[in-house]
Amino acid sequence: MDYLFTDRLWKRVEPIWQSYLEHPFVKGIGEGSLNQEKFKHWLKQDYVYLIDYSRLFALGSAKAEDLETMTVFAKLLHGVLDTEMELHRNYAAEFGITAEELEATEPSAITTAYTSYMLNVSQRGGVENVAASVLACEWSYNFIGRSLIDRTPADNFYNSWINLYASDEFSDLAEKCKKLMNKLTAGKPEEDLRRLEDIVVKTSQFEYLFWDMVEKKEEWPVNRIGR
Numbered sequence: 001m002d003y004l005f006t007d008r009l010w011k012r013v014e015p016i017w018q019s020y021l022e023h024p025f026v027k028g029i030g031e032g033s034l035n036q037e038k039f040k041h042w043l044k045q046d047y048v049y050l051i052d053y054s055r056l057f058a059l060g061s062a063k064a065e066d067l068e069t070m071t072v073f074a075k076l077l078h079g080v081l082d083t084e085m086e087l088h089r090n091y092a093a094e095f096g097i098t099a100e101e102l103e104a105t106e107p108s109a110i111t112t113a114y115t116s117y118m119l120n121v122s123q124r125g126g127v128e129n130v131a132a133s134v135l136a137c138e139w140s141y142n143f144i145g146r147s148l149i150d151r152t153p154a155d156n157f158y159n160s161w162i163n164l165y166a167s168d169e170f171s172d173l174a175e176k177c178k179k180l181m182n183k184l185t186a187g188k189p190e191e192d193l194r195r196l197e198d199i200v201v202k203t204s205q206f207e208y209l210f211w212d213m214v215e216k217k218e219e220w221p222v223n224r225i226g227r
């Protein structure tokens, strides 16, 4: 079988992603025991995270060197804005939170750090930097959804969450990100591959910090004057 860059990446990120499955927030989603106030914090923080995440796909389309790559980024952008964020809007509606309120959320310190890192790296490099920045996000949520789906209770409040991230539709989005990464790294020198691998490892670390931030309902560490 052909060598795939994503196989090499998997070896690096698997231990980090396994730790997500042990994280109390992710376990709480899987078992249905997660405190709903913590989930509301995820909904809001994740919504504004996804707004910036969408900008990365738009940037990928702009940086693409061929029409096929441009189209893949456009499809991924559509997947976030219309499919994934609809999950957030539907759960929010159950809590009486409007889409406008979700959109007006102030990003926490970790949300800001994570999206700023991806936007910085993606703006600086070529289109392969964008593909590396977005990869862990899509692929790791699909990994979590697929890991949880067989063990979740039938009456779990979070089943829509699990079903979306484990769905064929979302698996296809994750697959598109992986294929793009493999296509854009074909024939690249080791020095470039190491740099791209580092982006995927760092975004995987940020994913862990994001789970921790929502578990602890963190915003900013010090109360600010006037709030």
Ligand SMILES: Cc1ncc(CN)c(N)n1
Pocket: 046, 049, 050, 084, 136, 137, 138, 141, 207, 210
């Ligand atoms: C923080 C985060 N990472 C990944 C995903 C999946 N797109 C998400 N919704 N939020």
